[in-house]
Amino acid sequence: MNSNRAASTSSSRSSMNDIDKAMVLKLMKIFFALVFAGWIFVWTMKPTNTYRNTWSPKLYADTSSTYFGRLGTTILIYTFPVMFIAVLGCIYLHLHKKNGDKKNQGSSRFSSPLATWKRPVLVRGPLGVVSGIELTFSLMFLALLVWCFSTYLKTSFANLEVNHSEKVWQAKLDSAALRLGLIGNICCAFLFFPVTRCSTLLPLVGLTSESSIKYHIWLGHIAMVLFTAHGVCYFIFWASTNQLDEMIKWSKTHIANVPGELSLLAGLALWATTFPRIRRNMFELFYYTHHLYIAFFFFYLLHVGIGFICTILPGIFLFMVDRYLRFLQSRTKVHLVSVRLLPSEGIELNFSKNPGKKLS
DSSP, rough: HHHHHHHHHHHHHHHHHHHHHHHHHHHHHHHHHHHHHHHHHHHHHTTHHHHIIIHHHHHHHOOOOOOBHHHHHHHHIIHHHHHHHHHHHHHHHHHHHTHOOOOOHHHHGHHHHHHHHTSSEEEETTTTTTTHHHHHHHHHHHHHHHHHHHHHHHHHHHTTTOOTOOOHHHHHHHHHHHHHHHHHHHHHHHGGGOOTTTHHHHHHHOOOOOOHHHHHHHHHHHHHHHHHHHHHHHHHHHHHHTGGGGGGOSSSSSSOOOHHHHHHHHHHHHHHOOOOHHHHOOHHHHHHHGGGGHHHHHHHHHHHOOHHHGGGGHHHHHHHHHHHHHHHHSHHHHHEEOOOEEEEEEEEEEEETTOOOOOO
């Protein structure tokens, strides 16, 4: 009788612990969502006069540090939220793994509405297979880009200053070219998140690196369209105002034009090899040309400066950490057990299992 009571008490305590852990996990995920929503909200408000004239001066005045100055505020606003989520995400995933099976059993009744959104809504087309969730978030991201660009233009045209040697359309072209670059920077802020395989960000939203590659492709195409338009508009502006000598200027205190042009050239060479026909038929060309992203972001840094690059630093930093971890993993030696040529002309490789790895 006593043993039954002890077993019942132990079972109830275990059940209470499982409920507490599930509640903690749920609260952590809600907290992550709020922090990320706040980060997106900053990007949404950045083009507005409210942010520029009211919020930004107060933020810089209250958070400017002795060692980092204004750069510290930029890091706090744009870098810290994502890095905070990435670090705490390690704890979340550890707890989730220990409580995974029971959590999945308890959340199975919530899977049907989400499963409906995961069904493909676009099958044929340049984007491939796109689910309802992917289409919704893609449209939301495009809406963010359109909102930011239109707001930038509205505020800049309202305060447009036309030099005596310029016409109104030329001044507007100059302003629009600058804003195209700013919108391309938003795409760069998200560009590396889908390809950080060892990061906690993808598992937090239920994604894998394999399924997220297409988001990287979409963001890359949009970014290069915007940066190409940015460069072409400035070329037209300089040509129409007899300022082509601006193309060979390398300012040490303001925007440096030569690094921007070199960055664009590297990006165009990289972009040209990403289209399916070239990527599938000449994969090695695509693979090695894709390493031009190093030159692209190096000259991009010289073009805009360290303060501006900190707005997209989270993705770059997480990608660098990811590449380093994958480099360490690639140094692990494995034993090849067998090789077999399949009837489909594919090759099957069998490796011995690492004793330190667990089968999922």
